[in-house]
Amino acid sequence: MVHTDDLREKNQDAPGAVGWRSRLRQAWRTLRGDAAPVADGALPLSGGAATPSQLQVIESLISGLPGPAIVLDGDGRVLAYNDAATSIAPALRRGEPALISLRMPDLVDAIRRAGKRHERQRVEFFERVPLDRWFEAFVSPVRLGQRGDPTDILLLTFNDLTPLRRVEEMRADFVANASHELRTPLAALLGFIETLQGSAKDDVVARGKFLAIMQGQATRMARLIDDLLSLSRIELNAHLRPSTALELAPVVRQVVDGLQMLARDRGVEIKVTVPSEPLTVLGDRDELVRALENLVENALKYGAAGKRIDITLSPAQTRAGTPEARLNIRDYGPGIAPEHLPRLTERFYRVDVADSRAQGGTGLGLALVKHVLNRHGGRLSIDSTLGAGAAFTIHVPLYTGDSGSATETL
Numbered sequence: 024m025v026h027t028d029d030l031r032e033k034n035q036d037a038p039g040a041v042g043w044r045s046r047l048r049q050a051w052r053t054l055r056g057d058a059a060p061v062a063d064g065a066l067p068l069s070g071g072a073a074t075p076s077q078l079q080v081i082e083s084l085i086s087g088l089p090g091p092a093i094v095l096d097g098d099g100r101v102l103a104y105n106d107a108a109t110s111i112a113p114a115l116r117r118g119e120p121a122l123i124s125l126r127m128p129d130l131v132d133a134i135r136r137a138g139k140r141h142e143r144q145r146v147e148f149f150e151r152v153p154l155d156r157w158f159e160a161f162v163s164p165v166r167l168g169q170r171g172d173p174t175d176i177l178l179l180t181f182n183d184l185t186p187l188r189r190v191e192e193m194r195a196d197f198v199a200n201a202s203h204e205l206r207t208p209l210a211a212l213l214g215f216i217e218t219l220q221g222s223a224k225d226d227v228v229a230r231g232k233f234l235a236i237m238q239g240q241a242t243r244m245a246r247l248i249d250d251l252l253s254l255s256r257i258e259l260n261a262h263l264r265p266s267t268a269l270e271l272a273p274v275v276r277q278v279v280d281g282l283q284m285l286a287r288d289r290g291v292e293i294k295v296t297v298p299s300e301p302l303t304v305l306g307d308r309d310e311l312v313r314a315l316e317n318l319v320e321n322a323l324k325y326g327a328a329g330k331r332i333d334i335t336l337s338p339a340q341t342r343a344g345t346p347e348a349r350l351n352i353r354d355y356g357p358g359i360a361p362e363h364l365p366r367l368t369e370r371f372y373r374v375d376v377a378d379s380r381a382q383g384g385t386g387l388g389l390a391l392v393k394h395v396l397n398r399h400g401g402r403l404s405i406d407s408t409l410g411a412g413a414a415f416t417i418h419v420p421l422y423t424g425d426s427g428s429a430t431e432t433l
């Protein structure tokens with residue numbers, strides 16, 4: 024049996040449900056006859072049908088609930104449900120036994136238990152179709168009507184646990200990926216140390232060769248940790264928009280100058296086009312340099328076969344008409360298959376893990392670019408056709424104001 028005080032306490036279980044608590048109390052008083060009556064007397068729910076006005080009270084009550092809610096009468100038939108409930112049980116029909124429309128066995132068991140024991144039951148269940156979704160359900164017996172003439176109904180409320188589960192999964196994946204990426208170079212380092220202590224102890228030539236490899240592996244680990252720290256720092260500051268006005272053309276030149284050596288190594292020619300007028304954004308120079316560096320480096324590493332890269336800075340407008348700066352990095356290499364495009368900015372996601380590793384990559388570059396651009400109120404768009412190269416475009420809102428910030432140029 025559930026009393027009003029119990030209900031108040033139990034409502035705490037539903038996050039974000041503050042608004043409906045007072046409505047629930049009001050309707051409760053109404054149903055018990057403590058307030059202006061909207062229904063005539065007790066609800067004869069058990070074994071009988073509610074009058075239209077009585078049902079109206081229940082319907083308006085559950086329509087105010089934030090999540091799916093279903094009310095069953097004492098015979099286990101569906102008395103009422105709100106719109107959200109149809110997303111969980113599309114087959115719900117008023118007057119039909121709940122067991123027909125609610126096919127989740129754990130939920131059905133909980134309904135039976137709640138009816139038998141007159142105690143609230145909590146149950147978790149998982150839906151596979153049409154998408155993987157997790158729910159928790161509360162089945163609460165509620166006693167209505169006058170004292171001495173009670174009627175029991177069951178209130179079913181649901182919380183969607185899917186976003187919570189996804190975050191948990193992502194966190195577990197992240198830890199597994201990060202540990203794996205660190206373990207690989209670490210294992211190589213340990214192997215070489217052992218060899219240098221043992222069989223190659225007095226081999227001067229081997230020692231030189233091994234030390235060079237060890238340095239490469241240690242650098243890789245340092246870079247991975249550096250990238251992870253940058254990512255978490257950018258995420259921490261995600262809500263803080265940069266406030267320094269920054270001209271973009273010098274940023275492009277700085278990055279291209281820094282990567283000329285790699286371009287020469289790979290036999291790639293970089294062509295830069297910037298507009299004659301300055302394009303200014305509110306930005307963090309280091310972060311934008313880092314983001315652009317990764318895009319140009321990717322083009323040089325994965326698109327080298329095309330022998331050239333075009334980098335174009337231009338003014339443009341968003342669909343909503345807001346002025347923005349666009350920075351397009353285009354290569355003419357092998358391109359990326361369409362199925363990979365939506366996942367490219369996930370941490371550690373790589374099209375070809377072996378190829379990326381061989382180039383010293385960790386798969387964090389594009390995740391970093393995405394977070395940097397989010398913080399700048401911008402975005403990244405990717406356009407690629409297999410066999411015809413890839414184009415990555417940075418979009419950042421243009422800064423048009425003229426006070427409060429110092430312009431930063433090279």
Ligand SMILES: Nc1ncnc2c1ncn2[C@@H]1O[C@H](COP(=O)(O)OP(=O)(O)OP(=O)(O)O)[C@@H](O)[C@H]1O
Pocket residue numbers: 250317321322325326354356357358359367372373374375379380383384385386387388389390413
């Ligand atoms: N221009 C490109 N052409 C083809 N594939 C690309 C291109 N840019 C990125 N990719 C693919 O996207 C993957 C993810 O890129 P990302 O920059 O996030 O990681 P990475 O370059 O492998 O490692 P890191 O950037 O940490 O050095 C790459 O491994 C590569 O498979």
Ligand SMILES: [Mg+2]
Pocket residue numbers: 317320321384388389
């Ligand atoms: Mg990269």
